[in-house]
Amino acid sequence: MSAFLRVAALVVRKDLTVEVRSLEVVSTTLFFAVTVVLIFAFGFVKEGVPMDGVAAAILWITVAFSGTLALGRTFERERQADTLRALMLAPADRPALYAGKLVGMLLLMALVELILVPLVGLLFQAPIFRAPFRLAGLLAAGTLGFAAIGTLFAAMLVRARSRDVLLPVLLYPMTVPVMIAGVRGTAALFQPQPDAGMAQFWFALLVFFDVVFVTLALWTFEPLMTD
């Protein structure tokens, strides 16, 4: 295994061990995500009938909000004992540390989405099983784009006093393209006459964003963390 992958795998394993022991981030993020969806359901479902075309937007809004919470909590853990500095001091490729933290975030968000998607399907009568692989692809690509930028910003802000305010302020404008592509692609699958071509277009755009965001983040992680 290359040194890059070995270090990334070490960080992922460590993060998973810590999370399995504490369940802190998973439980708070899941609770928050379910609460957000329920609140939207109270507003947009009348007599058991949801408003047209809101399911995709609600799904992605919840992914963004709960993802922001998870990012904040994950890096708060690294801040408390200043362990992020210990990671940065190790003779490992610093981008490999970023990659490890990113994969940990993706696994966490995937777990939340496993609960979130059926819940949105249930409450908003969204046809989540009509094109399950396309939906999974859109969610995976969108989550990667969101988490790639989010992990970079959360790591950068870990020592900033107003990090809880700054993270969403910086993150949401940067990830607007991902959110738009995710919502439009998912809406294309959820509409009464699904448009596979349109979903494919937005998926391709998401993959493009992913390539750009992950490349930029790997490239800028080390200089941003030492300056």
Add this chain to the structure above:
Amino acid sequence: MSDFDTVTADGVGRHYGRRRALTNISFTARAGDIVGLLGHNGAGKSTLLSILGTLLAASTGVVRYGGMTSAVAGASLRARIGMLGHDLFLYPELSARENLVFFGRLYDMPDAARAADAALERAGLSARAGDLVSSFSRGMRQRVALERALLHGPRLLLLDEPFTGLDQASAAALVGRLREEQARGVVTVLATHDLDVVDGLLSEVVFLQGGKRVAAPASSGTLRDRYREAMHAS
């Protein structure tokens, strides 16, 4: 692997916008030296340690590790640096052994598990190796953290307030451990307010005030007296 036996700060400065955290700091530490960074809170001690540890880039000046700089040597240089921060750099949700094994593997040590066991033995914590760090007292955490910093056999050891929260016996044990590392030729730079504990331990003292180095007084009194004199004279 990059190795060195001197560490030289040459005109090192660090600015945050218009605020100067450090200005033109120079000193040289040789193998076996224990250099003390002394000064009030906000004097720039932790900033200087971060720069020496390659965690922060200097705005002006350069740090030389033998003939290398951090910009050139990068990861191989970091393999020769051990750092103990004020916040200990340990995961409270992991056991002492898991912490040491994790960092040992991160440093690509061939047998991290055995090294971790030996380190816990040295720290007198073998019996608590499997306990979560969150269940440890401050003194026990400090001992694990010091072993974590020394696990990979660093050439440069950086310590930020290592005596904070330690009782007299633990502080004496830490001084003993630092003397062992001194005998091995490790360069140690430590920032501390515990002047009585380090009196007689330090090979050189760098007095800092407001981010600048102030001249060491010529008097030969206790370290506390010299500190007071240096701070009042500037």
